Amino acid sequence: MKFIFFGIVFFLYWLIQRAYKNTKDVVLNKIVIGEKHDYGDSQVLNILQLSDLHLENISIPPDELYETLKDEKIDLIALTGDFLDRKRTIPKLGPYLESLRQLKAKYGMYAVLGNHDYILKENDLQQLVHTLEQYDVIVLQNDHKQIIVNGKTVNIIGIDDFCTGRSNLVSSYTNLPDGINLVLTHDPNIVLHMKKFHFDYLLAGHFHGGQICYPKAYHLLKMGKLARMNMIKGLHLYEGKPFYINEGLGQTGVNLRIGSRPEITLHRFSLSSVKTETLPAI
Secondary structure (H helix, E strand, O other): OHHHHHHHHHHHHHHHHHHHHHOOOOEEEEEEEOOOOOOOHHHEEEEEEEOOOOHHHEOOOHHHHHHHHOOOOOOEEEEEOOOOOOHHHHHHHHHHHHHHHOOOOOOOEEEEOOOOHHHOOHHHHHHHHHHHHHOOEEEOOOEEEEEEEOOEEEEEEEOOOOOOOOOOHHHHHOOOOOOEEEEEOOOHHHHHHOOOOOOOEEEEOOOHHHOEOOOOOHHHHHHOHHHHOOOOOEEEEEOOEEEEEOOOOEOOOOOOOEOOOOEEEEEEEEOOOOOOOOOOOO
16 A cells, blocks of 8 residues: 555656646747748748746746747747736846847837736736836737838737736727738637637737646636637637637746646748738728
């Protein structure tokens, strides 16, 4: 009986150690959207996406993040929410934003907020937003900005967090010019409500790829219809439109991962393959 008991204890110890080690095993995923062989870089938007940093349990220090990305072609940086949970962690964000700023993304840095960010009290939330803006990050809360890429208008649409009931699609799309629609949001479940709101590519996070998937991420079933459809990470299509769910760079709750890895994502988004459409005025 003792042998069985110690065997179980050893197995649990090994499992926890392995699960903690997984949090340090950051994956750099490269995704191609549209034509794989484009007409040169002028027709491509190279997007760096980071999501769910959860700075209390982030998997990579700022200098290592910079070293990992410094030789990559990056035109735009998208930060898709859940930066932190606690006020005292806000100062930790600055060095990461400085590392990202050093990458000199041609079209800048854009961010949306996530459900964990909204745990903060209002004054602390404003401090978080102010910190982002101090490092030249444009924070979009049901709003949009435009960039011109080789003569093409790209609408960067930031939809606020769906999980906490802050999404407003009408506000996000009001006065939107014709162009290519790139949506940034935190909770990907919003795609199920966007039949009348066109997007060409949508970036989200929120699920952490399950974070602990053993044997499957059953605990995510309460997090909306997409999880019940087993759409919890990676590239998916919904009604013919592509969206990507990033597994996140940090952990929440326990600092462990089983069946998932912290993720940095580089998206090569072909603009020449997108057929823009004229939308009705909102």
